[in-house]
Amino acid sequence: TQHHETSSRSAFIAIVGKPNVGKSSLMNAMLGQKVAIVSPKPQTTRTRIMGVLTKGETQLVFIDTPGMHKPRTRLGDYMVRSVSEAVSGVDACMLVVEPEGELTESEHSLIQSFQKSGLPVVLAINKIDLLEDRSAILARIAQLNGLYPFASVVPVSAVKGDGISILIDELSAFAQEGPHFFDDDALTDMPEKALAGEIIREKLLRLLNHEIPHGIAVSVERMREREEGGITDIDAVIYCERESHKGIVIGKKGAMLKKVATLARKDMENFFGCKVNLQCWVKVKEDWRNREGLLRSFGYDS
Ligand code: GDP
Ligand code: K
Ligand code: MG
Known part of the structure; x- marks a missing residue:
């Protein structure tokens, strides 16, 4: 029998970060389609949503999570649980942060959980279009690099589309050889x-x-x-x-x-x-x- 060498690869990537930092916007920008809804209100994303991007042999499956916050209702409780479930078993995480300002307590505790799991993390510094002085990005990168050995740091703007293809390339590096889990033309697992x-x-x-x-x-x-x-x-x-x-x-x-x-x-x-x-x-x-x-x-x- 003939042995077919396959080069198909896939990666599961959890998108995490505080509410309103632009997680859903970034996933949509990478997919080139609005799969996850976006609004200026926190808790817009209620459930885990998968976005699927297939480029050639590589399939990236993004897991867009609700932001972390303190749960006050059963729905809130469910939202927080779905973040930690999303992070277990993925090939890499993409942490999304603001372009300036102090990190919040919840962001620090996310980084701590990375430290425990040793998960590879790509850091996306989003909303760089809001920076008046673009050179501020360098200081931001230096500040964040001190906190965790990120696999890479990519300044992006989901709204302007800046850095999106670099981000896709960086995330593709975590794809493992194996079958695609979704059809190559699928965009999401959502019914x-x-x-x-x-x-x-x-x-x-x-x-x-x-x-x-x-x-x-x-x-x-x-x-x-x-x-x-x-x-x-x-x-x-x-x-x-x-x-x-x-x-x-x-x-x-x-x-x-x-x-x-x-x-x-x-x-x-x-x-x-x-x-x-x-x-x-x-x-x-x-x-x-x-x-x-x-x-x-x-x-x-x-
Ligand atoms: P999520 O809660 O992290 O999923 O954030 P969303 O994707 O819902 O975005 C929250 C808000 O930030 C929305 O009003 C977006 O339009 C806005 N936003 C997202 N990305 C960018 C960006 O790159 N630049 C700017 N200026 N606004 C952004
Ligand atoms: K939001
Ligand atoms: Mg969202």
């Missing part, structure tokens, strides 16, 4: 229904006031392509914690819900590559964040 729900949640996070979005969950009840093809019907329920929140989500004469649904539909059409007919309903489910059964029905497996 399409969950992705559609996340797109709606992102619009809500962007358009609504501070207090409400964390009390919101989206459940996509139906997603079906019509027989004649070309159009996909998507039915989604937006759950909020209070009757008063429901009014805000719907808005005056339904204006807010319409805006959310229009923006979400455009993103879905772009992502799924077909026309979408999106229907959204708003329901009240009090205190859903603390009820495990409901958490599971929203897709947060714990």
Whole structure:
């Protein structure tokens, strides 16, 4: 029998860092597609999301984690646990930090956990577009290099796209010989229904006031392509914690819900590559964040 020499390689990479540092934005920038939702609010990313990037023989599987924070609810607790689960068993970590300022306590404890595990870590200094004086990057690199023997340090901007291909190259160095775990054209492990729900949640996070979005969950009840093809019907329920929140989500004469649904539909059409007919309903489910059964029905497996 003939022996086929395979050179396919893959690496699992956990993306970690404090909330809002740009973890999801960086993963999306590397994938060239918005897979993880992004917003200026902490706790935007609730579950572990895998992003898949295949370039030639190398497949990188990114695990985008929720930021570290002190859990106050069962959902928060789940989010923190999914960070530590994501880090175990990966080939390397990518730690994302701000371009300036003191490191937080949670960042220091992450570095300590690297020290214990001896995990290779690529440090991404994100948001360098915000620096007025680019030469400040050198001092930042020197400061951070003193804290851990990082495999490499890459200054990047997820928003401007600076340094992204260097980052991909650095991370590719950790790929091990072996099969690809996903199809070469896959972008994520997230089921399409969950992705559609996340797109709606992102619009809500962007358009609504501070207090409400964390009390919101989206459940996509139906997603079906019509027989004649070309159009996909998507039915989604937006759950909020209070009757008063429901009014805000719907808005005056339904204006807010319409805006959310229009923006979400455009993103879905772009992502799924077909026309979408999106229907959204708003329901009240009090205190859903603390009820495990409901958490599971929203897709947060714990
Ligand atoms: P995460 O919580 O770490 O996943 O952070 P996100 O990816 O959700 O980003 C948080 C906020 O930072 C969003 O408003 C992003 O648009 C913004 N952001 C992310 N990367 C950059 C960057 O390179 N430059 C600037 N100026 N903003 C960024
Ligand atoms: K965020
Ligand atoms: Mg995120």
